[in-house]
Amino acid sequence: MESNQEMAALLGNAAPATLSDRSAPGAVPKALSATWHRTDGGAWVLPELLDGYHGSLDDSDPTGLEGRVNGRGVNADGLPDAGTERVIGLLHRSLAWARAGLVSAAATPGHPGAVAYVSLSLPDDEDEDDDVPATANVTFCACHPEGRPYIRDVTGYQGGPIAALTLADFTRSG
Numbered sequence: 061m062e063s064n065q066e067m068a069a070l071l072g073n074a075a076p077a078t079l080s081d082r083s084a085p086g087a088v089p090k091a092l093s094a095t096w097h098r099t100d101g102g103a104w105v106l107p108e109l110l111d112g113y114h115g116s117l118d119d120s121d122p123t124g125l126e127g128r129v130n131g132r133g134v135n136a137d138g139l140p141d142a143g144t145e146r147v148i149g150l151l152h153r154s155l156a157w158a159r160a161g162l163v164s165a166a167a168t169p170g171h172p173g174a175v176a177y178v179s180l181s182l183p184d185d186e187d188e189d190d191d192v193p194a195t196a197n198v199t200f201c202a203c204h205p206e207g208r209p210y211i212r213d214v215t216g217y218q219g220g221p222i223a224a225l226t227l228a229d230f231t232r233s234g
Contacts, residue, residue, distance in 0.1 A: 062214045063223035076229045092160040096168040104202040105129045127210050131199035150196040154178040157198045162227040173203045179222040
């Protein structure tokens with residue numbers, strides 16, 4: 061797993077492999093378990109997410125299309141409106157989403173493997189007027205040997221907690 065310092069601080073010593081799907085019951089959308097589809101331009105997309113996508117389908121940049129189609133906000137239903145419990149709940153759900161999507165990519169014939177980018181947007185603790193709740197997003201991109209990564213410098217990313225995970229991160233014990 062590659063992450064920036066903010067994400068490393070949130071994860072602490074917990075490796076993604078130690079977090080089970082039971083830590084986020086019912087939170088994984090069925091779309092993430094589907095067989096992936098390869099476009100003519102080489103982008104790998106989840107068909108159910110593509111069905112709900114309304115932007116450009118130009119796949120001259122496969123990674124760009126994957127980022128646009130395969131990125132979704134994580135459901136926060138049942139989580140507190142604010143606080144550490146919300147952030148940890150979103151993080152656990154995000155990791156469950158990441159694992160599900162990576163497992164389905166690995167099970168798709170011909171798929172080159174994928175990276176799941178888990179990111180969180182946290183409220184500004186120093187801004188008393190910032191009442192925007194923490195949110196999370198998971199974006200899946202295939203491993204294109206000739207292409208660029210979705211985010212070039214995950215460890216140096218300054219826009220909030222982020223991690224780039226592969227399926228191997230969920231099979232290691234720590």
